[in-house]
Each structure stands twice: as C-alpha cells, then as structure tokens.
Amino acid sequence: MSDKTTGLIHHPYVPPEGFAAPQPGVFKASTVFFPNVAAMRSREWKDKTGYTYGLHGTPTSYLLEERLCALEGGAQCLLAPSGLAAIATVALSLLQSGDEVLIPDNAYGPNKALAQGELKDWGITHQYYDPLDPQDLARRIGPKTKLVWLEAAGSVTLEFPDLREQLRVCRNANGGAGVLSALDNTWGAGLAFNAFDLGRGLGVDLTIQALTKYPSGGGDVLMGSIVTRDPGLHIRLKLTHMRLGLGVGMNDVEAVLRSLPSLALRYREHDRTARALAAWCQGCAEFAQVLHPALPDSPGHAAWKTLCGAEEGRAAGLFSVVFDARYRPAQVDAFCDALRLFKLGYSWGGPISLAVPYDLDSMRQPRPAHLAPGTLVRFSTGLEAAADLQADLAQALLALR
Numbered sequence: 001m002s003d004k005t006t007g008l009i010h011h012p013y014v015p016p017e018g019f020a021a022p023q024p025g026v027f028k029a030s031t032v033f034f035p036n037v038a039a040m041r042s043r044e045w046k047d048k049t050g051y052t053y054g055l056h057g058t059p060t061s062y063l064l065e066e067r068l069c070a071l072e073g074g075a076q077c078l079l080a081p082s083g084l085a086a087i088a089t090v091a092l093s094l095l096q097s098g099d100e101v102l103i104p105d106n107a108y109g110p111n112k113a114l115a116q117g118e119l120k121d122w123g124i125t126h127q128y129y130d131p132l133d134p135q136d137l138a139r140r141i142g143p144k145t146k147l148v149w150l151e152a153a154g155s156v157t158l159e160f161p162d163l164r165e166q167l168r169v170c171r172n173a174n175g176g177a178g179v180l181s182a183l184d185n186t187w188g189a190g191l192a193f194n195a196f197d198l199g200r201g202l203g204v205d206l207t208i209q210a211l212t213k214y215p216s217g218g219g220d221v222l223m224g225s226i227v228t229r230d231p232g233l234h235i236r237l238k239l240t241h242m243r244l245g246l247g248v249g250m251n252d253v254e255a256v257l258r259s260l261p262s263l264a265l266r267y268r269e270h271d272r273t274a275r276a277l278a279a280w281c282q283g284c285a286e287f288a289q290v291l292h293p294a295l296p297d298s299p300g301h302a303a304w305k306t307l308c309g310a311e312e313g314r315a316a317g318l319f320s321v322v323f324d325a326r327y328r329p330a331q332v333d334a335f336c337d338a339l340r341l342f343k344l345g346y347s348w349g350g351p352i353s354l355a356v357p358y359d360l361d362s363m364r365q366p367r368p369a370h371l372a373p374g375t376l377v378r379f380s381t382g383l384e385a386a387a388d389l390q391a392d393l394a395q396a397l398l399a400l401r
C-alpha cells in the first residue's frame with residue numbers, strides 16, 4: 001500500500017470465528033461486498049441465503065425476522081420502520097384502484113386515516129365494520145373487497161372480536177373465493193393467542209405488529225413487522241416493501257433482539273398489573289365503565305375467554321375507563337394532569353405507565369351503544385408496582401372535585 005489512508009480503508013479485518021456470547025453481533029451495512037462480478041450478477045436480493053444491499057437485510061435483521069416468525073408461528077417476515085409503515089406496506093401491496101378494504105370501527109386510528117387519505121385519493125374505497133358483529137362484516141364484503149383488517153383487542157376501547165367467526169366469514173366470502181385477512185397483532189404480541197393457528201383450521205393470512213410496543217419494551221424504538229405463512233403473499237409484500245425503500249437501523253434491530261428474551265415475562269407482568277388496576281377501578285363510583293377484555297362485562301369478553309382464556313388467560317397491559325358523564329372534560333383533564341407515576345404520552349409497551357384521554361365521539365361515529373357516555377382515558381401499565389400505581393390513580397381522582 002503506497003498510502004496509509006488506503007491501508008486504513010482496505011484493512012485486513014476478518015469477522016471473529018470461535019467467539020460465542022449471549023447476544024449476536026450487530027451487522028450494519030448499506031454496501032455489501034461481492035467477491036467477483038459473477039457473484040454480483042447472480043445473487044438474488046429476494047433470496048435470504050445471501051446478502052446484496054443493506055436495505056434487503058444483514059445477518060442482524062435476518063435473525064430478528066426469524067425470531068418473530070417463531071414468536072408468531074409464521075414463515076416469512078419483513079421489518080418496517082414503524083408499525084404504521086407495516087400497515088401502509090400491506091395496504092399498498094395488496095390494494096389497487098377500484099378495490100375496497102374493510103377496517104374494524106375500533107381499529108388503530110392511523111390505519112383509518114390512511115384509508116381516508118391516500119387510499120381514497122387513489123380510488124381505493126373503505127368501509128368500517130362492527131368488530132363485535134361478524135354478520136356485519138359478512139354483509140359488507142363484496143366483489144371489490146380485497147383486504148379485511150382485524151384487530152384483537154381493538155385500540156382504545158378494547159372490544160375483543162370473535163376472530164374465528166370473522167375468519168370464517170373471510171374464508172367463505174365471494175362464493176368461497178375468500179378474501180385476504182390481515183391482523184394487527186400488536187395487542188397480542190404473539191403471546192395472547194396464535195394468530196396463524198386459531199384452531200378449527202382457521203388462521204389469518206398475515207399479521208403486522210408494532211414492535212415499538214412490547215417487543216422493544218423500552219419506549220425508545222420505532223419498528224414494525226409483517227409476518228406471513230405463504231411464500232407467494234410474502235413476495236407480493238416484499239416487492240412493494242423493496243420499491244418503497246423501507247429499511248430499519250441495525251442498532252434498533254439489536255435493541256429489539258435484546259428485549260425479546262424478556263418479552264413473555266414483561267407481558268405477564270404488564271397484564272397482571274393492568275387487571276389489578278382495572279378491577280380496582282370497577283369499584284370507583286367516578287367511572288361509569290371499565291374496559292378490559294378479561295372483565296366479564298367488557299365487550300367481547302366471551303370471545304377473549306375462548307381464545308386467550310386458558311388458565312388465568314392472557315392480555316396486554318391496557319385498560320380504559322369512561323368517566324361518569326357528570327364529569328366535564330376539563331375535570332377529566334385535571335385528573336390526567338394530576339397523575340404522577342402515569343405519564344401523559346402515546347404508545348405503550350415500555351417500563352413507564354402512560355395515560356391518554358380520548359375524545360371517543362370524534363373517533364366513533366355513531367358512538368356504539370355498548371360504550372357508556374362520558375370521557376374516556378386509556379391507561380397502559382408499565383412495570384411499576386401495582387400498589388404504587390393504584391395510589392397514583394386514587395390521589396389523581398381527588399382532582400375531579
């Protein structure tokens with residue numbers, strides 16, 4: 001080498017062999033080297049036996065994809081820069097002008113916003129269906145319907161749908177031709193139920209997850225996944241994913257890989273705390289309704305019990321309360337502002353408990369009859385001690401006066 005600058009760049013580095021440790025290495029790349037032109041020309045970016053370019057993955061992202069397949073019972077996985085990017089990738093891959101998508105009325109809000117925005121502009125129509133009535137879904141499916149979104153439990157109001165019956169409707173749709181089903185599996189996280197195998201030969205076609213939530217577990221990573229079991233469907237999604245240029249940072253992938261071993265442990269603890277607090281809230285006269293699928297009078301409880309209810313059952317650490325209608329929204333705001341351990345913030349899945357007030361009347365039109373009138377606050381439980389969180393709720397209720 002004539003110049004040490006060149007020597008620093010073309011260094012004799014070889015990756016360590018014989019080094020074994022609990023956590024995998026982090027492989028970051030835009031450029032990936034090929035040994036020769038023939039290899040460059042023959043290597044296929046869709047083929048995961050090799051590497052072609054950072055956008056198509058490195059050993060680090062391949063590993064996370066494999067683990068998520070194992071978690072959810074799928075066979076192929078794509079990573080996206082956020083849960084919402086995963087939702088958008090599914091819509092953009094599977095829908096074209098003239099098609100229709102069906103979305104549950106209690107879906108994650110930005111999924112509905114995508115349908116009302118870009119999808120509508122591109123000539124793709126949508127309908128919202130009642131997540132608690134599979135016959136309503138059946139009535140709305142028509143020849144234009146190309147995709148049905150499912151969400152269990154639904155966002156904010158946490159109704160748990162009869163997923164099996166919904167999937168039966170999807171399978172029998174359009175004279176038995178069927179329609180593709182996509183489940184937003186963020187709430188279940190692959191732990192509450194098996195989306196690809198719900199029993200009786202029923203399973204969803206694909207899942208998305210906001211890895212941002214429990215898989216990351218830190219409140220510091222944004223990422224999404226799309227898991228499938230059918231290679232053809234996976235390739236349809238992968239082509240769009242590639243053409244949109246969706247990549248993820250390998251340091252973020254590493255953060256999720258590091259959190260995955262404690263996922264089930266954390267999920268159980270978030271669940272336990274949420275149920276303890278939801279039960280306590282049921283005894284408070286300030287609340288007209290407490291929404292948590294494990295509560296017998298919560299909408300969709302029977303469906304939750306069937307699918308997730310073995311032994312003590314499984315649920316995410318989320319519950320909502322509807323304040324008695326005698327409290328004005330400003331009083332509920334004062335309650336939220338008075339919370340100390342519960343922070344005000346969107347998202348969930350990290351160690352810190354969060355609260356968000358929602359204006360249900362602007363989200364659900366008309367407001368469903370199974371939801372009491374009044375202002376709703378959604379809580380996500382972190383990993384703090386349940387007794388401390390309960391005391392926090394109790395002291396904040398004093399601000400209602």
Ligand SMILES: *Cc1c(COP(=O)(O)O)cnc(C)c1O
Nearest residue numbers: 082083084108184186210212223
């Ligand atoms: C948070 C969330 C998403 C979106 O995830 P981001 O990574 O924040 O984009 C999608 N679906 C559900 C149910 C969520 O709770």
